[in-house]
Amino acid sequence: MESRAVKKSTPVTTMSQQEQSAVVVSLPDGSNREFDNPVSVENVAYDIGPGLGEDCVAGIVDSDLVAPEYRIESDANLRIVTPDSDEYVRVLRHSAAHVLAQAVLRQFPNAKLAIGPPTDEGFYYDFDGVELDSDDLAEIEDEMRKIVAEDYDIVREEVPPEEARERLADQPYKLELLSEIEEAGESVTFYRQGEFEDLCAGPHVASTGKIGALSLLEIAGAYWRGDEDEAMLTRVYGTAFDRESELEAFLERKEEAEKRDHRKIGSAMELFSVPDHSPGCVHFHPNGMAIRRELEEFVREKNRELGYEEVKTPELNRAELWKKSGHYEHFKEEGEMFAWEQNGHEYGLKPMNCANHAYLYDHDRRSYRDLPLRFSEFGMCYRNEQSGELSGMLRVRGFTQDDGHAFVRPDQIRDEIARTLAVIREMYAVFGLDVLLKLETKPDDAIGDDALWERAHDALRNALSDEELEYEVAEGEGAFYGPKIAINAEDAIGREWTIGTVQLDFVQPERIGISYVGEDNEEHRPVMIHRALLGSLERFMGVCIEHFAGDFPLWLAPEQVRVLPITDDDAGYAAEIAEEFGDFRVEVDNRDWTLGKKIRAGHDENVPYMVIVGSDEAESGTISVRDRNERQQGDIERSTFRAHLEAEYEEKRRKADFLD
Incomplete structure (x- = not known):
């Protein structure tokens, strides 16, 4: 069963003719259809x-995905699915979750x-009273395929609460959900397929045979x-x-994503850890701190370009600060503060820096004359x-927001x-992320007058239109104090991440x-523009680790150059080279290993450049350079290599090599 915390249909029997009123349904093409009485999604579709x-x-009523039988009782936006x-x-995946429950x-x-x-990316189902392992998953998946092949009709039933309680007598979690449905005055619906039925609001496909391909992925606790x-x-x-074919492509992407898992790479490269004594709070190791410092300086450079002054504000504040701004009722009462x-x-502890x-x-x-006034903070x-x-x-309790607020x-x-969007788009291009x-428009928990929200909506739409930028509308997903432009980024394997944001706020200044x-000479309210260029540094760094699979461009690489002396006798020249290039992140590999083993370690540890030195290089005062693509060239002047490193670092090339 999916969460019931969205609008649901009301039984027809609960509304008298006198209570019914005309309903205007707005369609995606901009047209409207008016109905004398409340109307189901399915009937609107037939009317079209x-x-x-x-x-x-199914239908999407405002922002809710609902069953065809869902009845629209007031003016609403509708898309037919x-x-x-x-x-x-x-x-389809919701129906697959029911097939999973039936098989279990x-x-x-x-x-x-x-x-x-x-x-x-799929579906899940939570169970009590069962302990499963990978062998069980294989057997359950086989049973699921049988249920799909049996092609049971998936039938919706609306039943009285008393009957529902009888059907669910041995299902305590469902009974708890049923009580909430009753308290909310919503209709009680079941979906049945063969011998299986489930308390559920839907929607579902017509039959189990419509599920073309499925796979069980993993077991977890929840x-x-x-x-x-x-x-x-x-x-x-x-x-x-x-x-x-779609399932096969997904499984290939998933396998690639698992190879790129930032937690595995972060551990192998000693970038960060999240120990049990600090749940949800990241410890940056020296290697990870090198990346973080580069990201911070990149943001500072762009903040200077945009005219922001950097500030620092306390993490600890009295609650009165957030009661005025509205954050208290949003975060504290939801248990998030x-x-x-x-x-x-x-x-x-502050959940945001705005106040x-x-x-x-x-x-x-x-x-x-003072405006715009702009403050930035790594808060x-x-x-x-x-x-x-x-x-x-990617999901933490303590995070550093590259926050900024422009008062305009x-x-x-x-x-x-x-200006802000232009800079953000430029920044993401540096990382090779498609924007x-x-x-995202007014959410259900919004604060402030509707008129202020409409002004904010119009201003964001106009800004996007004036710049001829393509965008999607996500109804109801804005911040509680204002609509926003969410900057999502697509990474190297096609995954989409929500990172930066530009939010327009008429409410908090009021x-x-x-x-x-x-x-x-009269008093006026400024408008607050909230913006985050990279968003949470922790989250963005996690995205970068997975996007680059740990193979960072030179400017981000924790170790940029590794010097490999061929023998112990070459250690002195290796140290001289390391000192000369000490303004980069350089290490000398003095381990008692063969040169071949050192080279393999450098490649495995994603070092962009290896400088190999032996007696010939020491005598000539040159170096041999090996790049990440395993190409090597000898007799290179040190000044030539330095000039390349400086250019590659300054230009922040995504991935360049000296021997290209």
């Missing part, structure tokens, strides 16, 4: 055309079912509700596709992520956003009460 009605698998839609695979129950009849939603105080469940991950009471005051920067703005009286922030969601550097007049918004822009004196 019988072919679309036949093909309707068909087998040709991008969202179809999520429907066939082999383990006493298993207790929890939830089984689709994910970006707390019920993600709560460490709840029961530990067995989570089985899998994936499913329409075609076998580390907070405590002491000496009659409530304190917390501190607003304080700095408000420290002096500001004139319209350490903390969020209480669930332990099961932590993942190396309304007439300065477009230029400020355009994808998403306009709540905090900051102002500037305009040309008319």
Whole structure:
């Protein structure tokens, strides 16, 4: 069963004719359809055309993926999902999760079912009362294929809560979910396929035979509700596709991604660790710190270009600061803020830097001539992520945001956003990351007046349009204080990462009460533009490790040059070379190894350049250079090699070699 924390249909019997009212449904082509009464997604599809009605698998109402039977009771945006839609695979995977549960129950009849939603890469289902290993996975996968081959119709049933409780009498987790559905006043629906049924809101494909290809991937532990105080469940991950060829391509990408896992590479290259005594907080080792320093200086260079002044604000603040800004109610009440009471005051570790920067703005009286005023900070922030969601550097509790806030007049918004986006796009090109822009709009937990949100939405749309930038719209995914442009990046193997962001905020200046004196000598509210160029340094570094597979360009490589003396007698000349090139990150390999073994180690450890020196090089005062592509050339002047290193470092080439 997928999470029920979205809008669901209401039983037709609960609404009288008097309560029904006209509904306007807005379609992707910009047209509207008006209905005298609440209408189902499927009926809207048939109203558009019988072919679309036949093909309707699901609908996206505003931002929610819902079943064809979902009834639209108020004005809404609607997209019809068909087998040709991008969202179809999520429907198919949701059905595959049910097939997994059915297969597990066939082999383990006493298993207790929890939830089984689709994910970006597949699906999972959580079980209690079963202990599984890899041999069990193979048998369950075989059973799943049988269920697909049996091609059971997947039938939706709406039932009274009393009947639902009887059906779920031996399923405690489902009963807990049922109680929440009842409390919310939502309709209770089951989906049945053969002998299996599940409490579920849908949507699903028409039959199990529609699942073209599937594979089970791994077993993990997961707390019920993600709560460490709840029961530990067995989570089985899998994936499913329409075609076998798509599954094969996915498994190949997954194998490549596993080779690039930043946690494995980070450990092998001694870049970072996340020990048990600091859960979700990264320890940077000297090698990792070398990369981080380069990233920080790169950001500083771009901040200077954009006119930002660097500041530093405390990680510890009283809660009153965030109550004014709105962060308290968003983070504290959701359990995401580390907070405590002491000496009659409530304190917390900052989840964001915005309120501190607003304080700095408000420290002096500001004139319209002072704007834009821009503050940047490598600000350490903390969020209480669930332990099961932590993942190396990519999902942490303590992170360093390359944060920045520009305080601007309304007439300065477009230029400020355009300049920021241009710099971000340039930066990502340096890493070889393709940029994808998403306009994320007002979320359900938004604070502030609708009029302020509309101003912010319009300003971001206009800025993107004026710059003729392509973007997607992600409804309801903005920050709680304002819409944003999410800068997603596609890496070397086609994975998409959310990294940087540009956010427009009319709300916090109003709540905090900051102002500037305009040309008319009246007080006016500035607009805050929140922006992160690389985002969290921890997350971006994790992405870089996987993007480059540890084979970093020269400017990022923890060790840029390794000097290899051929014999012990050559150690003195090797030390001379290392000292001469000491403004780069240079090491001398003095281990009692053969030259061949040293060379293999250098390649395995992703050293961009190896300088090989022996008696001939010492006599001539030259060097032999071997690059990462295993090409080698001798009798090279040291000044020639230095000039190349300096140019390659300064130009931040993604991957260059002296012997190209």
